[in-house]
Amino acid sequence: MTEEMKHPLSDYLRMDRLPHIWCAGCGLGIILHSYVEAIQELSMDLDKIVTVSGIGCAGRASGYVNTDAFHTTHGRALPFATGISISRPDLKTVVISGDGDLFAIGGNHLIHAARRNVDMLVICSNNFNYGMTGAQYGPTTPLNTRTPTSPYGSIENPFNLVALVASSGATMVSRWTVYHVYHLKNAIKKGLQKKGFSFIEVISPCTTGFGRLNKQTPIEMMRQLRDNTKIMKVHPMEATIDPSTEIIIGDFVDVRKPTYGEILRELEAKAR
Amino acid sequence: MANRVLTGTRFVHGDWACAEGAISAGCGYYAAYPITPATEIAERIAQRFPVLGGKFIQFEDEIGAIASVIGASFSGLKAMTATSGPGVSLMLENIGLAVMTEAPCVIVNVMRGGPSTGQPTMGAQGDVMQCRWGMHGDVETIALAPQSVQEMYDLTVEAFNLSEAYRTPVFLLSDANIGHLYERLTIPREEELTLVDRKRPTLPPSEYLPYRADESLVPPMASFGDGYRFYSTGLTHDEKGYPDMSVETQDKLVRRLCDKIRRNTDKITMVETLMTDDCEVLVVAYGIAARSAATAVKQARERGLKAGLLRLVSLWPFPDKLLEKMAEDAKAVIVAEMNYGQLVREVERAVKPKPVRFLPKLGENPHTPGEILEAIRRIDA
Ligand SMILES: Cc1ncc(C[n+]2csc(CCOP(=O)(O)OP(=O)(O)O)c2C)c(N)n1
Ligand code: SF4
Ligand SMILES: [Mg+2]
Numbered sequence: 001m002t003e004e005m006k007h008p009l010s011d012y013l014r015m016d017r018l019p020h021i022w023c024a025g026c027g028l029g030i031i032l033h034s035y036v037e038a039i040q041e042l043s044m045d046l047d048k049i050v051t052v053s054g055i056g057c058a059g060r061a062s063g064y065v066n067t068d069a070f071h072t073t074h075g076r077a078l079p080f081a082t083g084i085s086i087s088r089p090d091l092k093t094v095v096i097s098g099d100g101d102l103f104a105i106g107g108n109h110l111i112h113a114a115r116r117n118v119d120m121l122v123i124c125s126n127n128f129n130y131g132m133t134g135a136q137y138g139p140t141t142p143l144n145t146r147t148p149t150s151p152y153g154s155i156e157n158p159f160n161l162v163a164l165v166a167s168s169g170a171t172m173v174s175r176w177t178v179y180h181v182y183h184l185k186n187a188i189k190k191g192l193q194k195k196g197f198s199f200i201e202v203i204s205p206c207t208t209g210f211g212r213l214n215k216q217t218p219i220e221m222m223r224q225l226r227d228n229t230k231i232m233k234v235h236p237m238e239a240t241i242d243p244s245t246e247i248i249i250g251d252f253v254d255v256r257k258p259t260y261g262e263i264l265r266e267l268e269a270k271a272r
Numbered sequence: 273m274a275n276r277v278l279t280g281t282r283f284v285h286g287d288w289a290c291a292e293g294a295i296s297a298g299c300g301y302y303a304a305y306p307i308t309p310a311t312e313i314a315e316r317i318a319q320r321f322p323v324l325g326g327k328f329i330q331f332e333d334e335i336g337a338i339a340s341v342i343g344a345s346f347s348g349l350k351a352m353t354a355t356s357g358p359g360v361s362l363m364l365e366n367i368g369l370a371v372m373t374e375a376p377c378v379i380v381n382v383m384r385g386g387p388s389t390g391q392p393t394m395g396a397q398g399d400v401m402q403c404r405w406g407m408h409g410d411v412e413t414i415a416l417a418p419q420s421v422q423e424m425y426d427l428t429v430e431a432f433n434l435s436e437a438y439r440t441p442v443f444l445l446s447d448a449n450i451g452h453l454y455e456r457l458t459i460p461r462e463e464e465l466t467l468v469d470r471k472r473p474t475l476p477p478s479e480y481l482p483y484r485a486d487e488s489l490v491p492p493m494a495s496f497g498d499g500y501r502f503y504s505t506g507l508t509h510d511e512k513g514y515p516d517m518s519v520e521t522q523d524k525l526v527r528r529l530c531d532k533i534r535r536n537t538d539k540i541t542m543v544e545t546l547m548t549d550d551c552e553v554l555v556v557a558y559g560i561a562a563r564s565a566a567t568a569v570k571q572a573r574e575r576g577l578k579a580g581l582l583r584l585v586s587l588w589p590f591p592d593k594l595l596e597k598m599a600e601d602a603k604a605v606i607v608a609e610m611n612y613g614q615l616v617r618e619v620e621r622a623v624k625p626k627p628v629r630f631l632p633k634l635g636e637n638p639h640t641p642g643e644i645l646e647a648i649r650r651i652d653a
Contacts, residue, residue, distance in 0.1 A: 063505065063514070063515065068501050068502060070343070071503070073506055076366060081343060082340045082343065083343025084343045086327045086329060087301055087343070087347035088347045088496060112336070267322050272323055
């Protein structure tokens with residue numbers, strides 16, 4: 001490839017793995033782009049970042065990034081990442097995964113990793129369903145939504161992810177969408193530099209699943225992210241989310257607390 | 273700084289010996305969730321690790337524990353978890369991930385009576401097949417079965433060595449009887465220990481293929497942060513580590529993962545024999561049950577009965593050929609294990625058509641020597 005043809009982010013991606021597997025109009029490409037652009041703008045050493053994911057469409061993100069990367073089992077990205085974060089505090093551990101992976105099958109690990117304040121950045125793509133398996137309802141699916149496993153409408157209450165993670169002890173909590181690329185990138189940059197458990201929820205359209213089933217075109221889904229969102233500086237409990245009416249987005253929490261690793265090193269110093 | 277290897281002789285329990293074996297082997301990461309009868313391993317590690325700089329973390333469940341162990345292993349540390357049957361049941365999917373991504377790690381199962389919650393404080397040998405066949409897909413495992421407190425130490429060191437040499441999870445299959453047994457333990461001097469470390473890549477990062485192996489079938493392993501920027505996945509993958517759903521790649525990968533262990537069965541196998549040279553009745557046992565079997569064989573000899581003992585120190589990969597050869601001149605084989613029929617199936621398969629008599633034992637106590645002697649006598653009569 002000649003110099004002028006080279007994509008500005010090609011050093012940050014595994015170019016030999018592209019094109020990616022995601023559908024046209026899917027938000028995951030924007031999340032991936034925002035992530036590597038944030039790394040680039042911070043001039044971070046790619047050798048010192050580990051990108052970890054679980055299973056799902058979002059879980060494929062780790063496979064396209066030119067850092068050390070690991071595609072774990074469904075729901076287990078966080079404990080895997082905890083093992084890295086504790087073993088190699090000199091590396092930046094980043095998890096990119098889906099709402100189902102992190103809050104259904106892996107939900108227990110999520111609240112405990114936040115509680116421990118393990119030093120890592122978690123980027124959660126929330127597309128309101130289990131995209132990879134065909135858009136079944138999950139822990140984020142709005143009430144009454146029709147999906148292949150809720151043909152009469154979902155009868156379960158969804159989680160408010162930012163409220164849950166904040167109340168579990170996370171030291172940085174944000175919610176953005178793939179429409180708000182500038183804010184999203186800045187939040188990721190902040191998270192990459194943050195010491196402590198940092199969580200960014202990214203509302204991301206699943207065009208093939210949620211979109212098709214709810215008779216929304218990719219363009220309509222993107223428009224909704226523009227029109228139905230409101231940037232606010234509120235307590236995460238007040239950051240309500242209802243994709244068909246209003247989604248409160250913004251940076252909700254940013255505090256500094258000793259991380260698990262820092263406390264462990266203090267304990268080691270004392271024990272010696 | 274405290275001593276890593278606690279050289280000397282002490283009167284301790286098996287779980288303690290296991291923890292010290294891990295520390296002697298260079299274990300730098302331990303994650304677990306409390307469960308009887310393995311908790312004491314975590315308690316000992318929790319006491320010792322902070323002083324040594326090892327990383328101990330108590331997880332929210334066994335699934336998290338094993339996932340983090342694999343993460344630590346890829347971070348360059350020797351890593352371990354210990355649990356009992358219920359915990360292994362939860363771990364199985366991720367043990368498969370360790371097999372697939374070739375993460376060296378040690379999984380200690382201090383077995384208790386099952387199924388389900390079963391008999392938490394009581395020993396059993398009911399998880400022998402679980403560690404062999406519990407994971408989905410085609411796998412080969414390595415499992416070692418200590419019969420004493422000393423072996424809880426020795427075989428824990430060996431389990432780490434095998435896991436590093438073959439880049440695979442290795443099971444230490446102990447049981448509540450040995451975990452909670454107090455006996456003499458002698459820890460050697462540090463320089464007397466033989467320790468194995470995983471093969472590291474020698475090629476520069478631009479040429480390194482994380483899943484290309486030489487004739488040993490074991491690929492060299494880079495760690496996170498080494499500058500190799502490798503990608504690893506539980507999906508079927510090519511030598512680059514990239515997902516590849518082709519039939520050829522699946523065939524090649526699964527064969528290599530299994531063959532790296534299968535082809536080394538003779539090298540991995542550890543057994544101990546007692547008076548087997550001229551034996552007419554061959555007793556096969558492992559773990560705590562082998563202690564009763566040894567006494568029974570000695571008593572049989574005193575009574576003029578030609579019995580011998582084959583104690584399997586390693587259970588998996590199963591030494592088919594060795595069994596066949598050892599049973600060649602025997603009239604019959606007796607298998608004594610603390611379950612309702614597990615490893616006996618492997619023995620039957622290996623020694624066919626030799627008659628095999630099975631002595632099951634359910635509920636805490638191993639067979640008495642008398643019970644095994646009686647079985648020997650019946651065959652001889
Ligand atoms: C143990 C296990 N159960 C179920 C599955 C099937 N599965 C694969 S991806 C997935 C859902 C993923 O949903 P989410 O995390 O929201 O990611 P998305 O595809 O929506 O990006 C499920 C249920 C699996 N791979 N492993
Ligand atoms: S199924 Fe949905 S989440 Fe998955 S790639 Fe397609 S649009 Fe994206
Ligand atoms: Mg999803």
